[in-house]
Amino acid sequence: FVHDLKNPEWEFYIDPVWSEKAAGEAGGEAIAGYNTAVWMDRIGAITDGLGLRGHLDEAVAQGADMFMFVLYDLPNRNCATLASSGELRIADEGFERYQNEYIAPIKAILSDPLYADVRIVAIVEVDSLPNLVTSLTVPDCIEANGAGGYRDGIQHVLNEFSDLPNVYSYLDIANSGWLNWADG
Numbered sequence: 001f002v003h004d005l006k007n008p009e010w011e012f013y014i015d016p017v018w019s020e021k022a023a024g025e026a027g028g029e030a031i032a033g034y035n036t037a038v039w040m041d042r043i044g045a046i047t048d049g050l051g052l053r054g055h056l057d058e059a060v061a062q063g064a065d066m067f068m069f070v071l072y073d074l075p076n077r078n079c080a081t082l083a084s085s086g087e088l089r090i091a092d093e094g095f096e097r098y099q100n101e102y103i104a105p106i107k108a109i110l111s112d113p114l115y116a117d118v119r120i121v122a123i124v125e126v127d128s129l130p131n132l133v134t135s136l137t138v139p140d141c142i143e144a145n146g147a148g149g150y151r152d153g154i155q156h157v158l159n160e161f162s163d164l165p166n167v168y169s170y171l172d173i174a175n176s177g178w179l180n181w182a183d184g
Contacts, residue, residue, distance in 0.1 A: 013064040037068040043101050056115050068121040074153045076144040080135035095148030126172045
């Protein structure tokens with residue numbers, strides 16, 4: 001999804017927060033004008049700082065045709081590692097919270113007619129399915145493989161977003177190397 005700044009096919013959203021941070025780093029001006037996906041990695045990210053609505057308002061103000069964001073808050077997120085463990089736990093009504101406090105408010109924002117002309121790419125729960133498949137002996141992953149886990153969460157997202165005509169869901173399902181399939 002990287003585009004040519006001199007002759008863009010699409011006008012991608014440039015996150016002003018990221019762009020300013022990049023421009024402030026040595027050599028960062030070279031990348032400050034490129035698009036990135038906005039991460040929604042916790043319930044608070046929906047409204048904290050610029051928040052999802054603020055980013056979409058900025059996209060409209062920029063005349064952007066394309067906006068990308070990452071959904072990343074499944075219950076028991078990163079079940080096999082502690083690198084970016086999530087805030088929601090399946091055992092503590094995590095799936096219900098995921099549906100009601102995370103996906104429902106995001107869908108409400110995406111459904112706003114103000115954003116109908118923006119193509120919105122939802123990058124759905126990156127690394128989750130391969131993390132689950134390769135870690136089914138880990139207790140948190142065993143739980144995430146059951147009811148209210150990764151498959152239910154991802155299915156819920158895809159079902160909820162399927163009726164939004166300008167939202168395109170991308171599902172990361174890994175690669176053969178991750179799955180240890182040598183001949184992949």
